Amino acid sequence: MLIRIVSAPCVSAYLNLDHHFVELGEVAAHLRDRAGHEVRVVDGVLPEVTWDTVVEEALHATGLVVLHVTLDNTLETARTIRLLRQLSPGTRIALYGRGAYHLRRLFQRTDADWIVLEQDWEPALAEIAAQVAAGAEPGPVPGTLTRTAGTWTRGPAGVRLAGDWELPALDLLPVAGYARLPADESYPGREPERELAVGVSRGCDSYCGYCPIPDVMGRHEYFRTGLDTLAGYLRAARESHGYTAVSLFGANFTAHRDYVHDFCARVGTPRTGVTWKCVTSHAELDPPLLGEMAAAGCTRVAVGVESLLPDGRNRFSGRVGAERLADLGAWCAAEGVLLICFVMVGLPGQTRHEVAVTLDTVRAAGAVPRPMTYVDYRRLAAAEDFADVFWANRKTVSEPFGRGILSMRDTALAVHSWEHWLDTVGPAAGRTSGERPAAAPRRPAQ
Template sequence: MTFGRLSAHLSEFFRRFDLDAVVGPGDPESAIADLVRAQLAGEPLPDTVWRREGGDWRPPDRTPRLLRDDELPLPDVTEIPYEAYDLLYADDTARFCGIPKRRELVVPVARGCPVNCAFCEIPGREGKAERRVPIPRIISYISEMADTMPFEYVSMYAPTFTLRKRWVHEFCDAYEASGIGIPWKCTTTLHHLDEELIRRMGAAGCIRISVGLETLEPAGHAALPRAKHVAEQRFRETADACRAAGIELNCFVILGLPGTSFAGVARTIEAVREIGGRVRPTIYTDFDDMRADMDEPTVASFNRQLFRPGEEPEDAARYYRVLFDPDAPVTAVHEVIPRRSRS
């Protein structure tokens, strides 16, 4: 069987392969558990997955059960090859979201997102209603993992970490009280931030906030949900608040967003650099354009790093120079993160 982002979004694509089952949208853990139980009992494949019956494929009759907040899994770090994992972020010109020269502990804090961007597959896979791991479990997990391995910062993964501001304040209180003291980062939107919240996060150890800025070009806002219609003044006010709190602002910028121009992209990137922020550019990708009858290279091109074959803009070379610019400024946030012995 197969499961994951592509399986959930384009399940029918996998019918061409020698598989027995494909997990579609929903929590894959539930579907996998259904399949394992059926196999152990000698029963037919469950109706919560795409399954092969004879020479035909049958779609799911129902979606897998969504996990409750208190059931959401946290990684077993002993299964992760960290000597290799660290190398993913070693060169910041690669523009990944990790922090170079420091070891990352990822904590999947939440699933689901109501912001519902057209270029994001999360709402379709995890749902628009957010589910969040309880704060005491997060604190306990980080504390236990910090005793297991020399992690130097924590990535609080949630599609929109500050969606529930009261929850974030409560988390910051609990994190400070725990005495863990490991710096952390998160991802959210400018719409879900304010000066008071940013100040509280900084005091609790937050050293980077990543936001889906996407574009400051008004002509591109039609392709974005209302929560991401950001005026430049609001952006600069948020940047000022982050700077005062000692937080690096990491901005996702989309190249090729409908309605935008290369000049608009250049201006957005210039604005981010003017406030001392980090730019993480990606290519606009509308996953709804994917079709099950596409060949593998075409499907693979929906990766936020390439324009789709045959649909490149005339000035694609200029966009690629921005995306893969080895001379673009790199982060220095690792310098505020203490090293821990890895012996």
């Protein structure tokens, strides 16, 4: 059976191609390589994918259409469901993705047949595909909501693959189009990389109130198995597509030291020719581990800082304080690893002073802040209109899904142009340093 996986066209507020490599690419690979279907991917994040493209797909759709729902394209997904129902009434429609999870209440008002809620998405979609291929009426599927005779029914608990995930199917993804999109990150003094992303873990054992990961990806972090397969995949991706770097998509890459040792030994740059970056917690990093990672080709590490109080403590227990952040910055600089710090702007009760202190402290540590807008994602479940979802993203503005005391203009400026914002707030906001530290030195080629 031919399965169309469609991410409805939209203008992104927050373009993060990691989501597309992982959420589209790994699901497409599973449905083709494990479930045995023909798969076609249409990714509306590309400007050349228009509504004409969607109508064309809808006119030819049969069997199953799987709609990938991000937080950028919920309104457009609802429109796509309507188009499919009008143009190919017999087609079955399944929704998955973080937008499907957060907006499950609104999507139950549409004519979709299934809403996949739980990770891992792939077994649920494979079961749905099996039902459609057999010509059966939609029936309950683990980890999903199923619509039968106009009523939505929750299936049993979802199935976890526990790290046994496919790698993104580069031959199914529009990777040439991805390469033409503007990079969502660039760093002074560093050559832009040709980068792909693979999922290295899913879920998180923590539950930070500002973060949707545990709800969307699961309350336990599973790590990818099959590291030799990953190494071979990266070597092939470099040869076939010229990729020079990989983003390891996951919450806490260094949560298990043995896993990092194993990864460095089996997937390091000496074996693949591809450098890598990861996200983790400051508590899981130290100089020997960073040295091992850098020697294995790690060029960037990102940690959550969120918000520092003027006395240097973190607003959140367990998050990094100013003193340790300075140490972390020094360790990374010594290894030539770029330290990226996620900063949350617009938290409840957070003042301009606190944001300025946070950005200045990150900068003084030789790290690069990546400020993002605080959004209370859990409020999305009560949204009454798909159009409202635009206001819940990390890069534009967050009203009415924020609860902060900063003005929307302050929040947007700090997120879009933090250095300019720091200049505008000046010493009155309690800046600790106006000097910019030297950039981290590049590590010599291995």
